[in-house]
Amino acid sequence: MRNIKNIIFDLGGVIINLDINKSIQEFNKISTIPFQDIYTQANQTQLFNDFDKGLISPINFFENLKQLIRFNGDDYLLYEAWNAMLLDFPEHRFDTLIEAKQNYKTFLLSNTNETHIEIFEKDLRRTHGIQNFEDYFDKLYYSCRIGMRKPDKEIFEFVLKENNLKPEETVFVDDSIQHVKGAGEAGLNAYLLEKNMEVKTLLNKLNLL
Secondary structure, eight states, X not given: OOSOOEEEEOSBTTTBOBOHHHHHHHHHHHOSSOGGGTBOSSOBOHHXXXXXXXXXXXXXHHHHHHHHHTOOSOHXXXXXXXXXXXXXXXXXXXXXXXXXXXXXXXXXXXXXXXXXXXXXXHHIIIIIOOOOGGGTSSEEEEHHHHTOOTTOHHHHHHHHHHTTOOGGGEEEEESOHHHHHHHHHTTOEEEEOOTTOOHHHHHHHTTOO
């Protein structure tokens, strides 16, 4: 691809391995309603949107979640089920991020929440000796810290404007089709990372690496 100067990466399913079904399965063991009725990769109820946007605290989120699924057990079971979707960081993906940053301005744009940030940053430190992602990107954008979330057009426009990026010079990579569509509506060159495809493979196909 010609004239590309910037790459915006999603986190879950692109950098960190993610399996949302694991959380759904764990919640279905303790929930009185089918958890997939209120939370999937493609859709979720307002409670999860609010948590993603940082509009409610982790304490309020889990209290509301208990009521939503009518759960009366130990809180740690809710916490464990919610975090079950977070898997590992394959080492070679850090090499891909380093290579990308040497050639482009790079950004991380993730729909996430403070509970998940705490868990994956702890894993980064423990498993890889990495404090956080700041050395791997020009800037990090976590939905819960900027009050916006994908696939809303405003979050893409916010990142573009804050960094003086031109959408036609910017590639966006995500594993959720609705987020890719949202980025496309904002004028970015948006690409879906297919299941089981490595992000480096996609960037190679696009002649970016």
